[in-house]
Amino acid sequence: MVVKVTSICCIGAGYVGGPTMAMIALKCPHIKVTVVDISQPRIDAWNSDELPIYEPGLDEIVKQCRGKNLFFTTDVEGAIAESEMIFVSVNTPTKKTGLGKGKAADLTYWESAARTIAAVSKTNKIIVEKSTVPVRTAEAIEKVLQRNCNTSGVRFDILSNPEFLAEGTAMDDLTAPDRVLIGGKIEGQEGTDAVASLVEVYANWVPQERIITANLWSAELSKLAANAFLAQRISSINSMSALCEATGADVSQVAYALGKDSRIGPKFLNASVGFGGSCFQKDILNLAYICECHGLTEVADYWYSVVGMNDYQKNRFVKRVVSAMFNTIRNKKICMLGFAFKKDTGDTREAPAIDVGNGLIEDGARLAIYDPKVSDAQIAMDMGAGMSNITTYKSHIEALRDAHAVCVMTEWDEFKSYDWGEIYGVMQKPAFVFDGRLILDHDKLREIGFIVYALGKPIEPFLRSAEGN
Numbered sequence: 001m002v003v004k005v006t007s008i009c010c011i012g013a014g015y016v017g018g019p020t021m022a023m024i025a026l027k028c029p030h031i032k033v034t035v036v037d038i039s040q041p042r043i044d045a046w047n048s049d050e051l052p053i054y055e056p057g058l059d060e061i062v063k064q065c066r067g068k069n070l071f072f073t074t075d076v077e078g079a080i081a082e083s084e085m086i087f088v089s090v091n092t093p094t095k096k097t098g099l100g101k102g103k104a105a106d107l108t109y110w111e112s113a114a115r116t117i118a119a120v121s122k123t124n125k126i127i128v129e130k131s132t133v134p135v136r137t138a139e140a141i142e143k144v145l146q147r148n149c150n151t152s153g154v155r156f157d158i159l160s161n162p163e164f165l166a167e168g169t170a171m172d173d174l175t176a177p178d179r180v181l182i183g184g185k186i187e188g189q190e191g192t193d194a195v196a197s198l199v200e201v202y203a204n205w206v207p208q209e210r211i212i213t214a215n216l217w218s219a220e221l222s223k224l225a226a227n228a229f230l231a232q233r234i235s236s237i238n239s240m241s242a243l244c245e246a247t248g249a250d251v252s253q254v255a256y257a258l259g260k261d262s263r264i265g266p267k268f269l270n271a272s273v274g275f276g277g278s279c280f281q282k283d284i285l286n287l288a289y290i291c292e293c294h295g296l297t298e299v300a301d302y303w304y305s306v307v308g309m310n311d312y313q314k315n316r317f318v319k320r321v322v323s324a325m326f327n328t329i330r331n332k333k334i335c336m337l338g339f340a341f342k343k344d345t346g347d348t349r350e351a352p353a354i355d356v357g358n359g360l361i362e363d364g365a366r367l368a369i370y371d372p373k374v375s376d377a378q379i380a381m382d383m384g385a386g387m388s389n390i391t392t393y394k395s396h397i398e399a400l401r402d403a404h405a406v407c408v409m410t411e412w413d414e415f416k417s418y419d420w421g422e423i424y425g426v427m428q429k430p431a432f433v434f435d436g437r438l439i440l441d442h443d444k445l446r447e448i449g450f451i452v453y454a455l456g457k458p459i460e461p462f463l464r465s466a467e468g469n
C-alpha cells in the first residue's frame, strides 16, 4: 500500500537537512515537517532570527513556514514517533581512527540515529537516507533497525535519496533540481510502494520526468560517483593550469575551448586554488576505499589521484607566493581575501584557505583574514595553533593595510567591486596579488601597479625573474 505521507521528521539540522526540509515544507503545505537535532544551540538558532547557516533565499522560506508546518526541536524521540517518513541527514565524516582511517565514512552518527528510530517506533516507518553514505549502508541500517525494535509487526522500508544540492545555490537547486534520485527495493511490492510514497512528496513541485527511481545500491553509488566526477573535472582543469603556466597558455582560454565541445560542456571547468567543501574529498576517499575493499586497487588509485592533484594545487599556490616574494615571506603581512570554501556560504569545511594558510604560516607569514560570512570563531577552530600568527578583520581595507600581498581564496563577488586603486595605496610595495580564483581584472590591476599572479595564466616577467625561470 502506498502511504500518502502527512508527517515527516528529519534527523540532523545541518546544511542538508535544514534547507531540504524548508523546501518540502514550502512546497507541501499539507505535510507537517519536523527537523530534529541533538544540538540545542543549533535548534535554538533555527528558531531564531539568525539561522545557523547562511544560504541565499533560505531565511525567507524558513520565516514563511516556521510555526505553520515547519518545526525545529531537540525532541528527537517524539518527532520520530509521530512521523510516517524519517529523513536521516546526520554527518558522516571521514573516519579519523581505526580500520579505514582517513578514507572510510564514519557511520557512528547514522547508527546512533538508527538505534533511536528502532527504540521509539511503534508504527511503520519509511526511512530515507539523505546523508552521503557508503554503498550498502541501507543494508546495515536495516539490520540495526530490525534487531533493536521491540514493537512487533513494525515495518521499516529504507530508501536512498541522495542530496545533490550545492551550498550557496541550495535553494535554487532544491526548487528546480536536475533530477531527484530515489533508490529502494524496487524488486518487491513493499519497496516499490515506499518509493512511490517519496515520489509523491517530490511530485508536489518536481516534474515527474526528473524523478528517477533506482535500486538501493545504484542510488547510493550514484551520489559518490557524481561527486567524484565533478571533482575530477576540477582536478583535470587544475592540472592544465600548471601546464599553462609552464608553457605560456591561458587556462581560461583552454577551458572555454574545451567547454564549447557539447560532449564536454562548460560547467565545472574553473581552475582554482583547489576544491573544498564537505563532500568532494570525503566522497572520493570513501569511493576509493570501497574499491580497495573489493580488491580494485587500480580503480582506487585512479580516484585517489584526483585528491592528490587537489593537494598539489594548494601546495603549488603556496610555493608561488613564497618564490614570487623573493623566497621569503617571514614576518610579511599577507592578506587572505575569503576563507569559505566557495562564495555565498559561511562553510569552511575542507576550504583550500586552511591548507594554504597553514603553508604560508609555516614559512613565517603573518596572516590577515577577511571573509564576509565566516565568523572569527570558525577561523580560530579551523586554524588551531596557527591563530597566534593570524588576525581576523571585519573590514577588507583594514585587512589589506600594510600588507605585502593579497591572496584571493574565495570567489566572493564583492572582491571584484573593491576600489583596487585605494587598496594599492594602503599596501606595501611591491604590492602582490595572487588570484587563486581568477575573478579579478588582472590587466587593470597591473595598470594600477600591482604584481599579479593569476593561476593558470601566463607568468609576468617580474615574477619569472623573481623565481629565476
Ligand code: UDX
Residues within 6 Å of the ligand: 163, 164, 165, 166, 167, 168, 227, 230, 234, 267, 268, 269, 270, 271, 272, 273, 274, 275, 276, 277, 278, 279, 280, 341, 342, 343
Ligand atoms: C558539491 C556538489 O556540487 C553537490 O552536488 C553535492 O550535493 C555536494 O557537493 P558543494 O561542495 O556544496 O556541492 O559545492 P560545489 O559548487 O560543488 O563546489 C565544490 C568546490 O569546488 C568549491 O570549493 C568550489 O570553489 C570548487 N570549484 C567548483 C572549482 O574550483 N571549480 C569549478 O569549476 C567548480
Ligand code: ADP
Residues within 6 Å of the ligand: 011, 012, 013, 014, 015, 016, 017, 036, 037, 038, 039, 042, 076, 089, 090, 091, 092, 109, 110, 112, 113, 131, 278
Ligand atoms: P550536513 O552538511 O551533511 O548537513 P552537518 O554537520 O551540517 O552535515 O549536520 C549534521 C547534523 O546532524 C548536526 O547538526 C548534528 O548535530 C546532527 N546529528 C548527528 N547525530 C545526530 C543524532 N543521532 N540525532 C540527531 N541529530 C544528530
